[in-house]
Amino acid sequence: MKSVIATATAVLVLWMGTSCSRQPGENRQQDKSGKHLVTVKGSDTMVHLASSWAEAFMDACSGNEVAVTGGGSGTGIAALLNGTTEICAASRKMKQKEKDQAAQRGIQPVEFVVARDGIAVVVNPDNPVKTLTLEQLRKIYTGAYSNWNQLSGPDEPIIVLSRESNSGTYVFFQEHVLQKQDFRQDARLMPATSTIIQSVSSDKWSIGYVGLGYALKAAGKVKLLGVKSDDQAPAVMPSQETVATGRYSIARPLYLYTPGEPKESVKDFIDFCLGPEGQKIVSQNGYVPLRQSAVQ
Amino acid sequence: MAKHAWKEKAIRLLLRVSASTSILIVILIFVFLGKEATPFVVEPGIDELCSTRWMPVSFQKESFGIVPLVTGSLLVTGLATLISVPFGVCAAVYIAEVAAPWEREILKPVIELLAGIPSVVIGFFGLLVLAPLVKLLFGLPSGLTALTGALLLALMAVPTVISISEDAIRSVPESYKSASLALGASKLQTVWKVTVPAALSGIIAAVMLGMGRVIGETMAVMMVTGNAAIITASPLESVRTMTATIAAEMGEVPFGSDHYRALFCVGITLLLATFTINMVAQGVLKKHRIG
Numbered sequence: 001m002k003s004v005i006a007t008a009t010a011v012l013v014l015w016m017g018t019s020c021s022r023q024p025g026e027n028r029q030q031d032k033s034g035k036h037l038v039t040v041k042g043s044d045t046m047v048h049l050a051s052s053w054a055e056a057f058m059d060a061c062s063g064n065e066v067a068v069t070g071g072g073s074g075t076g077i078a079a080l081l082n083g084t085t086e087i088c089a090a091s092r093k094m095k096q097k098e099k100d101q102a103a104q105r106g107i108q109p110v111e112f113v114v115a116r117d118g119i120a121v122v123v124n125p126d127n128p129v130k131t132l133t134l135e136q137l138r139k140i141y142t143g144a145y146s147n148w149n150q151l152s153g154p155d156e157p158i159i160v161l162s163r164e165s166n167s168g169t170y171v172f173f174q175e176h177v178l179q180k181q182d183f184r185q186d187a188r189l190m191p192a193t194s195t196i197i198q199s200v201s202s203d204k205w206s207i208g209y210v211g212l213g214y215a216l217k218a219a220g221k222v223k224l225l226g227v228k229s230d231d232q233a234p235a236v237m238p239s240q241e242t243v244a245t246g247r248y249s250i251a252r253p254l255y256l257y258t259p260g261e262p263k264e265s266v267k268d269f270i271d272f273c274l275g276p277e278g279q280k281i282v283s284q285n286g287y288v289p290l291r292q293s294a295v296q
Numbered sequence: 297m298a299k300h301a302w303k304e305k306a307i308r309l310l311l312r313v314s315a316s317t318s319i320l321i322v323i324l325i326f327v328f329l330g331k332e333a334t335p336f337v338v339e340p341g342i343d344e345l346c347s348t349r350w351m352p353v354s355f356q357k358e359s360f361g362i363v364p365l366v367t368g369s370l371l372v373t374g375l376a377t378l379i380s381v382p383f384g385v386c387a388a389v390y391i392a393e394v395a396a397p398w399e400r401e402i403l404k405p406v407i408e409l410l411a412g413i414p415s416v417v418i419g420f421f422g423l424l425v426l427a428p429l430v431k432l433l434f435g436l437p438s439g440l441t442a443l444t445g446a447l448l449l450a451l452m453a454v455p456t457v458i459s460i461s462e463d464a465i466r467s468v469p470e471s472y473k474s475a476s477l478a479l480g481a482s483k484l485q486t487v488w489k490v491t492v493p494a495a496l497s498g499i500i501a502a503v504m505l506g507m508g509r510v511i512g513e514t515m516a517v518m519m520v521t522g523n524a525a526i527i528t529a530s531p532l533e534s535v536r537t538m539t540a541t542i543a544a545e546m547g548e549v550p551f552g553s554d555h556y557r558a559l560f561c562v563g564i565t566l567l568l569a570t571f572t573i574n575m576v577a578q579g580v581l582k583k584h585r586i587g
Contacts, residue, residue, distance in 0.1 A: 159438045164523070164544040165353035180355035188440055188522035188534050191544055195423065195519060202428050203438045 036265045038066045042076020042089035045168035049285045088257040107259045116288040118243035118251035120215035122222040129153045131226035131235035143184035160187040161208035213286030243288045336557035350525035352555045360558035364525040368535035373511045375446030384457030392465040411455035419519035422448040440522035443531040453506035464498020504577030514539040538566045
């Protein structure tokens with residue numbers, strides 16, 4: 001009887017081991033009582049993505065538990081330096097100052113680019129304007145431009161649509177396009193991406209911004225604008241490819257940081273995120289996966 | 297016998313507890329809203345609340361002026377009342393005085409059904425149907441305006457206005473009408489000169505209760521008013537209401553921050569507004585019942 005149980009346990013452990021890892025022979029968390037808890041802390045933008053990863057990862061390897069908390073990229077990096085989290089999720093690169101602090105504490109953070117995030121600027125299909133520079137976008141959204149004729153369009157008022165201030169996209173757009181200036185007061189704040197698409201498709205002179213994944217799906221109803229980084233630069237259309245290669249301006253990589261080379265379950269988790277399943281989840285969450293093969 | 301009395305007592309206690317629960321809840325809501333909001337009055341101060349700029353997420357300077365939110369709510373509520381009152385009262389008069397019994401059998405349940413439609417559904421209807429219509433009618437660049445929100449809210453207030461006004465009109469004593477008709481007044485004259493004035497306090501209460509529903513409504517307005525925090529008196533501009541602000545921003549706001557506390561201040565303002573409206577309505581209704 002005992003031997004039956006022992007065999008069953010061994011089979012179970014072996015099965016768990018193989019499902020998580022590419023090296024089944026390797027000796028890893030076989031102690032069932034000592035479940036390892038991996039903590040991920042950081043960027044609010046990435047909370048949904050990280051949670052989806054964590055759920056799928058825990059389904060795939062029941063021996064591990066992953067806890068995800070937000071708080072912002074800065075909070076996550078501070079937690080990494082204080083040793084209170086094993087993985088930090090960040091929607092920006094570590095600053096030099098933070099790297100210096102890490103060096104002082106004898107930590108050598110390792111950086112993983114795990115996904116990319118792009119924002120498309122959309123207008124009504126009937127709008128003759130095809131491209132805008134970052135400078136022009138900034139002036140539209142801060143209130144310097146109010147008429148399309150200031151942008152070589154017809155003499156019509158610009159209806160400016162934005163996301164609500166609770167959205168990560170709002171802050172990203174404010175930081176990268178508006179260069180941290182305030183949005184104009186009369187910008188219409190929409191509660192959801194879908195309502196921006198709906199309004200842009202029905203209001204001829206409106207302009208809005210939405211996450212790339214969503215914009216590509218709505219491509220028939222709205223027109224995606226090409227964006228020039230400056231006057232001289234060529235216009236780049238937003239696409240999974242231009243975001244992945246970094247040619248499109250309103251885009252950023254999303255990072256995971258670990259203190260030193262990841263080991264054991266932390267390594268398993270990061271491998272999972274970078275693997276085909278993890279990258280499929282990236283795409284499902286509306287972000288751009290690192291490899292085109294994962295694009296749905 | 298003693299057992300019987302004891303049972304009686306227990307049931308009475310039980311009923312008293314359930315009756316006072318709602319009072320307790322209202323008091324608790326006031327206490328907890330106050331608890332979260334008061335630190336804001338101390339730290340950034342009441343002056344900040346009275347400023348005219350609402351820009352809670354900013355790299356430059358965060359502003360928490362609730363004036364544009366209050367004017368936004370007032371504009372939408374006022375317009376909705378203006379639209380729903382004539383419509384609701386006329387419908388009530390028709391159902392109570394003019395309609396044949398079989399018409400009433402159909403009209404009443406259908407109107408009550410309108411009250412049961414979830415506000416998100418009404419919001420979607422507004423976004424897809426009403427907003428383009430308003431845009432077309434007024435030749436606007438965008439249909440996301442205060443007027444669109446007011447029209448939707450009127451739609452939601454009308455069932456309340458109709459059913460309470462109708463009750464009031466029907467409770468006007470038959471003798472009033474008979475006297476008027478006996479003096480040679482036509483049926484129409486009787487309705488407008490005798491019945492409606494006699495039911496006026498009930499109708500006013502109905503309007504106030506409808507307003508209470510309108511000012512607290514969130515989802516539908518959030519979807520169609522555009523939510524731009526500007527101070528305007530024009531129904532054709534975008535406005536941001538207090539309810540939409542709380543609903544949109546509460547989810548992601550850092551716990552205990554100035555922004556968080558400012559939202560509680562908005563909540564208290566809103567609660568005071570609905571509380572006042574309801575008190576006035578109750579007062580008017582009471583007078584009506586005595587008269």
